[in-house]
Amino acid sequence: MMIAFTRATGQRNGARHVWIGYSRWSGNPATGRHDRGTGSALSGGLAGALATGYAVLEAGGTSLDAVTAAVVALEDNPLFNAGHGAVFTLDGRNELDASIMEGRTLAAGAVCGVTRIKNPVLLAREVMEHSDFVLLSGTGAEEFAATRGYEFVPQSYFYTDARWRQLERIRAGDTGLSALTIAHVGTVGAVALDQHGDLAAATSTGGMTGKRYRRIGDSPIIGAGTYADNRCCAVSATGHGEVFIRAAVAHDIGARMRYGHSDLAAAVREVVLEVLPAMHGEGGVIAIDARGEIVMEFNAEGMFRASRRAGGEAEVHIYRAAP
Amino acid sequence: MMIAFTRATGQRNGARHVWIGYSRWSGNPATGRHDRGTGSALSGGLAGALATGYAVLEAGGTSLDAVTAAVVALEDNPLFNAGHGAVFTLDGRNELDASIMEGRTLAAGAVCGVTRIKNPVLLAREVMEHSDFVLLSGTGAEEFAATRGYEFVPQSYFYTDARWRQLERIRAGDTGLSALTIAHVGTVGAVALDQHGDLAAATSTGGMTGKRYRRIGDSPIIGAGTYADNRCCAVSATGHGEVFIRAAVAHDIGARMRYGHSDLAAAVREVVLEVLPAMHGEGGVIAIDARGEIVMEFNAEGMFRASRRAGGEAEVHIYRAAP
Numbered sequence: 001m002m003i004a005f006t007r008a009t010g011q012r013n014g015a016r017h018v019w020i021g022y023s024r025w026s027g028n029p030a031t032g033r034h035d036r037g038t039g040s041a042l043s044g045g046l047a048g049a050l051a052t053g054y055a056v057l058e059a060g061g062t063s064l065d066a067v068t069a070a071v072v073a074l075e076d077n078p079l080f081n082a083g084h085g086a087v088f089t090l091d092g093r094n095e096l097d098a099s100i101m102e103g104r105t106l107a108a109g110a111v112c113g114v115t116r117i118k119n120p121v122l123l124a125r126e127v128m129e130h131s132d133f134v135l136l137s138g139t140g141a142e143e144f145a146a147t148r149g150y151e152f153v154p155q156s157y158f159y160t161d162a163r164w165r166q167l168e169r170i171r172a173g174d175t176g177l178s179a180l181t182i183a184h185v186g187t188v189g190a191v192a193l194d195q196h197g198d199l200a201a202a203t204s205t206g207g208m209t210g211k212r213y214r215r216i217g218d219s220p221i222i223g224a225g226t227y228a229d230n231r232c233c234a235v236s237a238t239g240h241g242e243v244f245i246r247a248a249v250a251h252d253i254g255a256r257m258r259y260g261h262s263d264l265a266a267a268v269r270e271v272v273l274e275v276l277p278a279m280h281g282e283g284g285v286i287a288i289d290a291r292g293e294i295v296m297e298f299n300a301e302g303m304f305r306a307s308r309r310a311g312g313e314a315e316v317h318i319y320r321a322a323p
Numbered sequence: 324m325m326i327a328f329t330r331a332t333g334q335r336n337g338a339r340h341v342w343i344g345y346s347r348w349s350g351n352p353a354t355g356r357h358d359r360g361t362g363s364a365l366s367g368g369l370a371g372a373l374a375t376g377y378a379v380l381e382a383g384g385t386s387l388d389a390v391t392a393a394v395v396a397l398e399d400n401p402l403f404n405a406g407h408g409a410v411f412t413l414d415g416r417n418e419l420d421a422s423i424m425e426g427r428t429l430a431a432g433a434v435c436g437v438t439r440i441k442n443p444v445l446l447a448r449e450v451m452e453h454s455d456f457v458l459l460s461g462t463g464a465e466e467f468a469a470t471r472g473y474e475f476v477p478q479s480y481f482y483t484d485a486r487w488r489q490l491e492r493i494r495a496g497d498t499g500l501s502a503l504t505i506a507h508v509g510t511v512g513a514v515a516l517d518q519h520g521d522l523a524a525a526t527s528t529g530g531m532t533g534k535r536y537r538r539i540g541d542s543p544i545i546g547a548g549t550y551a552d553n554r555c556c557a558v559s560a561t562g563h564g565e566v567f568i569r570a571a572v573a574h575d576i577g578a579r580m581r582y583g584h585s586d587l588a589a590a591v592r593e594v595v596l597e598v599l600p601a602m603h604g605e606g607g608v609i610a611i612d613a614r615g616e617i618v619m620e621f622n623a624e625g626m627f628r629a630s631r632r633a634g635g636e637a638e639v640h641i642y643r644a645a646p
Contacts, residue, residue: 106569106602112539113460133538134565137436137460140537214463215456216435223546223571242457246429248546248574255575260582279429 042079043316046306049073050314053190063192063200063234064102064125071098071121071202074188078160081186083119085160086206088167094158096206097220098124099135103199103228103290110220113138116152117145121204124220126150135220163209170210187219189236191228191288199234199290201226201250208241217241223251230290232257233264238303239276239283247275253287264289272297365402366639369629372396373637376513386515386523386557387425387448394421394444394525397511401483404509406442408483409529411490417481419529420543421447422458426522426551426613433543436461439475440468444527447543449473458543486532493533510542512559514551514611522557522613524549524573531564540564546574553613555580556587561626562599562606570598576610587612595620 053070057063075083086094098120099110109128112135117123126148127136136144142152187205194200203226205219218225218241225241227250228234235250249271256267268287276283277299284298286305296305306316376393380386398406409417421443422433432451435458440446449471450459459467465475510528517523526549528542541548541564548564550573551557558573572594579590591610599606600622607621609628619628629639 101569108569131536132565133536134568135539135544137537137539140535144536212463213454213456213467214460216458216460221458221544221546222568223544223574227571242455245457245545246424246431248550248571251546251571251574252578255578256582258582259579259585262582 042304045077045079046316047314050306050308054308057194063194063198066192067190067200067202068121068125070190071188071204072119075119075121075204080188081206082188082204084158085163086158087163087209090210090212094155094206096120097217098204099220099222099226100124100128100202101222101226101228103230103234106229108134108222110135110222111141112216112220113214114141115155116142118153121202134222166209187238189238189286191234191236191286193288193292199228199230201228201234201236203236218244221245223248225250227251227254229254233287233289235285235287237285240281243276243279243281244283247279249285264293265295268295268297272299365627368400368402369639370637373629373631377631380517386517386521389515390513390523390525391444391448393513394511394527395442398442398444398527403511404529405511405527407481408486409481410486410532413533413535417478417529419443420540421527422543422545422549423447423451423525424545424549424551426553426557429552431457431545433458433545434464435539435543436537437464438478439465441476444525457545489532510561512561512609514557514559514609516611516615522551522553524551524557524559526559541567544568546571548573550574550577552577556610556612558608558610560608563604566599566602566604567606570602572608587616588618591618591620595622
């Protein structure tokens with residue numbers, strides 16, 4: 001699988017700053033590789049989102065604000081499958097899902113199946129901070145958005161030629177639907193630790209190309225695609241959503257740390273390299289623990305990811321080894 | 324809180340049979356008590372659902388079939404908040420959620436926000452067994468149902484005078500919305516262990532009275548309201564859904580057993596009596612482990628529950644001690 005990640009860590013006034021963002025991306029489904037031009041554009045997009053989120057932490061902002069800013073930047077980038085540039089459903093629509101969680105309070109918000117919201121992650125945060133609910137869906141989520149003064153965008157806002165061509169290939173049935181749908185997933189997300197020691201995670205996606213029946217994947221499901229808990233870690237996941245829900249991926253990684261006393265790397269590897277492959281669940285996660293350890297793991301050929309660690313430089317990677 | 328549970332266990336040809344069902348029920352929100360007539364009718368409904376599920380196990384059926392049959396019986400009973408007799412949304416509609424999970428395969432299916440499906444738990448199972456998805460929502464779930472030959476019921480099928488009066492009280496604003504919405508939750512569910520050693524769990528609900536914005540609670544969320552894993556336990560939860568999602572209640576109980584080596588009773592008590600109260604999350608769970616141990620726990624005044632253990636008789640309880 002091909003996924004994009006960004007990850008960052010900073011150091012400021014002796015305090016720890018850590019920021020991670022990622023975006024799952026699809027290149028050539030036949031080879032699993034991207035062409036040089038696209039790869040370079042994706043790298044640029046990730047680096048930009050990384051810088052945006054990192055700047056929030058550098059200015060003393062919270063991890064919640066940092067992951068929000070990073071995911072907004074990725075949603076606004078047409079190359080990633082979230083917001084502008086999201087994939088199409090089988091009937092040619094865009095249905096967007098997003099979620100966000102704060103590790104200090106375990107507060108969370110999520111939306112699924114929204115069709116007219118420019119930045120679903122902002123609406124997810126609005127649900128978290130200004131409603132009695134955690135998960136709102138479809139037109140109901142948009143009705144709530146209207147009460148909060150949101151402006152709507154037309155469906156055409158999300159359109160890109162590249163995504164439409166992907167849909168046409170699926171409609172033409174020239175490859176197996178399931179292989180293509182997975183290949184075309186490109187969920188974006190971010191996890192972060194701020195100078196206050198607070199963790200946060202956010203995830204946003206257009207789902208899988210050719211999805212139908214108002215299917216909901218793992219991205220808006222707290223515990224599956226997103227989880228943050230200061231007592232263990234923050235996790236954002238991307239992959240075959242159905243399997244990620246059944247394995248409760250994001251919560252399971254934290255649970256292995258809290259109850260099984262695994263460290264972050266061991267917990268992530270167990271889930272991504274053992275549990276998920278046994279369930280035929282391709283994908284990966286980005287995770288950061290309360291001490292600032294960062295782990296990005298995937299069980300497929302590549303995962304597009306970028307990072308910046310405390311005191312370090314920005315890094316962008318796709319495959320395990322440099323191509 | 325007032326919740327109804329049924330639970331059963333049987334012994335056949337030396338093999339273990341365990342079956343649990345429950346239903347959360349609201350009596351008088353002011354006193355937390357039910358009147359004698361209603362309590363008796365609820366007890367009868369629970370006993371009937373218990374017998375239905377138990378009969379499946381006695382005949383050598385699977386835990387999956389047993390929990391399905393029990394939840395269908397509770398959905399069909401107008402006294403419980405699921406199927407016929409579901410609560411109303413703020414705009415006077417019925418939006419139903421359900422989920423089901425099989426402990427041997429970790430297969431799962433769920434639907435949320437359906438409005439024309441007589442037995443949502445049957446559609447959740449259909450999603451599990453006959454789609455590539457885990458969670459389908461609203462009209463999309465109904466579109467899938469049509470492809471499977473489902474007949475639809477009109478919204479009037481779900482109507483009961485009692486639920487409509489509850490909505491009118493909320494609309495009149497004579498009490499705090501949040502207190503009433505919680506008081507009126509009456510989610511139903513069942514967990515079971517069959518003679519093959521397989522666990523299953525199912526949950527179904529109309530959500531909370533006066534809900535809006537197409538809010539989705541914990542009942543259709545695998546890991547929150549429902550989870551089953553032969554390596555630890557099967558759990559069905561009922562309560563303040565938003566908190567149950569944030570705490571990933573059903574998955575967390577299993578995780579404490581698998582990684583922390585808690586027994587079922589300790590894991591359930593930690594979550595229901597410590598974690599949830601700290602988050603202001605009222606409610607409870609029914610759970611059964613792979614050895615047939617059964618635990619029903621709640622952090623409120625009562626939880627309507629019934630059970631039948633291996634070699635034992637059917638039991639129905641509401642409060643901690645007999646009234």
